[in-house]
Amino acid sequence: MDKKLKLAFADDNVLHLKVIEHLAREMGNYEMLYSCHNGKELLHLLETNMEQPDVCILDLHMPDMDGMETARLLRRRYPMIRLFGYSASESADEKKRFLDSGVKLVFSKQSPRKMLISIYHYTRLCENLDSIDFEKNLLGKWNFVNQL
Template structure:
């Protein structure tokens, strides 16, 4: 059995956190180390951790430090972490800004299971991302 991919999930919505925890537990290919409510909490946790996750999924809109600023900070301070965006927004300018600040790909919140499947494929060398979709 392959080792599980270390993942952190950052979203200020408790429902989204609970849903993601259930999905990840059922998939058995990820190891959810922790969840955070915003980018400030994430950066603090990463600074205090003895490990770095391989994957970080960030919500776009969060209080204190949103996804774009958090992606920028992670890319600068923790370049080995692969950042993915997660949003209900369809604002193309925000999505492009998210990518310019370090997000590999931005996913819609409409299908989190598909998002996790695509991230897994990407980490295994397959590029499932279509440039024309979020």
Template sequence: MNLNKNTKVVFADDSDIHHFLLKNLIPQFASLELVCHASDGDELLRMIDRHRDIPDVAILDLHMPRLNGNLTAKELLARFPKIKIYGFTSSSDEKERSAMLRYGFCKVYSKNQLRDLLTEIASLSL
């Protein structure tokens, strides 16, 4: 990874506790920069448009109001073909997890694996 460039991360999840956890964990990873976070995919896309920063990585919950993780991933990949998208879900349904991979997610993590997810993202060579 280029040491002069932080990995720009965007996050969408409808759970306030996961926003709290992410905001408190991400400073432990010097190479990661949280650009924006939202409560659903629609809000995230609007925030990215306002920020005008091209994200390197998106962390998306599957089940969110207005625009779920799969549809958000589809839109993000259309806008930013090089973006890496990671699933972050409480769903243990293998069909739902497989569908996420078909929508372009690199990997799907369970909600109790946030530190592991951030560790993987911090190790990416972008």
């Protein structure tokens, strides 16, 4: 079995935190490093702990520091972490601004299991091919995931 992906997740909804924690544990291919209520809390954990995640999933709308602001800061400070968005918003403009902030893809909150499966396979493909150019080209082909 491949090594587990180290995951950090930020969402102000406690139910969503519990669902993602449960699914990550159940699926067996994630190690949940950090589960946070907002971006400010996530940044604090990253700054005060040695272990860094492979992947961060960020909710768009959170108090104190939303997903877009968090993504911009993470992109600058931790460029090796792959960032993904997670939102209940159906607004194409919000999704575009979220993507512009630095997340690779934006997933619907309606399909957390599909999201985790897609992120896992996306990340493994990129690692196996070890090419930034491949990752940029792959994003164009994975836009359908936004519809999940």
